[in-house]
Amino acid sequence: DIQMTQSPSSLSASVGDRVTITCRASQGISNYLAWYQQKPGKVPKLLIYAASTLQSGVPSRFSGSGSGTDFTLTITSLQPEDVATYYCQKYNSAPHTFGQGTKLEIK
Amino acid sequence: EVQLLESGGGLVQPGGSLRLSCAASGFSFSNYAMSWVRQAPGEGLEWVSDISGSDDSTDYADSVKGRFTISRDNSKNTLYLQMNSLRADDTAVYYCAKARSKVPAAINHWGQGSLVTVSS
Numbered sequence: 330d331i332q333m334t335q336s337p338s339s340l341s342a343s344v345g346d347r348v349t350i351t352c353r354a355s356q357g358i359s360n361y362l363a364w365y366q367q368k369p370g371k372v373p374k375l376l377i378y379a380a381s382t383l384q385s386g387v388p389s390r391f392s393g394s395g396s397g398t399d400f401t402l403t404i405t406s407l408q409p410e411d412v413a414t415y416y417c418q419k420y421n422s423a424p425h426t427f428g429q430g431t432k433l434e435i436k
Numbered sequence: 437e438v439q440l441l442e443s444g445g446g447l448v449q450p451g452g453s454l455r456l457s458c459a460a461s462g463f464s465f466s467n468y469a470m471s472w473v474r475q476a477p478g479e480g481l482e483w484v485s486d487i488s489g490s491d492d493s494t495d496y497a498d499s500v501k502g503r504f505t506i507s508r509d510n511s512k513n514t515l516y517l518q519m520n521s522l523r524a525d526d527t528a529v530y531y532c533a534k535a536r537s538k539v540p541a542a543i544n545h546w547g548q549g550s551l552v553t554v555s556s
Contacts (some may be wrong), residue, residue: 330498339480342498344464363542363543365481367481369501372531372547372548372549373473373481373543373546374546375542375543375544378536378541378542378544379542384544386457414480416480416504417544418481418483418543419497420540420542423486423496423540424483424495424496424497424498425471425483426483426497427473427480427481427483428480428483429480430480430481433543
């Protein structure tokens with residue numbers, strides 16, 4: 330099975346900072362990758378699908394890139410409401426594995 | 437507005453069974469793949485299973501294969517997860533989730549979750 334590895338597992342950044350989270354697949358998955366945001370005590374929310382397509386209603390400070398095995402989620406100007414855990418998920422074929430998550434905090 | 441309402445969770449003894457239901461509304465249920473995703477207390481998201489909206493084909497995580505069965509009743513707009521031979525490590529919040537297309541894809545809508553606790 331293809332493994333999905335996120336890095337870092339946690340990070341702390343200041344408001345206004347540019348933040349990058351990485352997701353690496355153990356084998357190529359083309360662009361079949363989604364990013365989700367889960368705020369504390371809340372249900373996950375889709376941010377990005379097809380590696381780089383912004384879900385409707387998601388602020389433009391979020392962006393995704395990559396293809397094959399290496400993907401990134403970027404927040405261009407971190408806002409206080411972005412405190413959350415972020416997950417990547419592959420969906421090219423089963424199992425549709427999630428990454429282990431990246432917990433983002435404000436410094 | 438898309439709504440996914442899970443029910444059927446609760447406390448069950450190891451080795452027991454439980455059936456989760458997810459009542460869907462606000463979209464053409466039969467035209468979309470549906471998934472179950474779980475989250476153990478304090479842990480990350482774990483994909484459990486999904487069912488296609490095109491041919492009802494199913495897939496399962498290795499951790500539940502042979503014990504869990506996903507199904508759907510398009511006439512009732514309802515998704516099910518039959519869980520047998522439950523173990524303590526199946527304890528989690530189980531989310532019903534809707535994919536963006538007929539085949540399994542990114543999840544664009546999530547239910548509020550149903551807590552399943554496996555304990556004696």
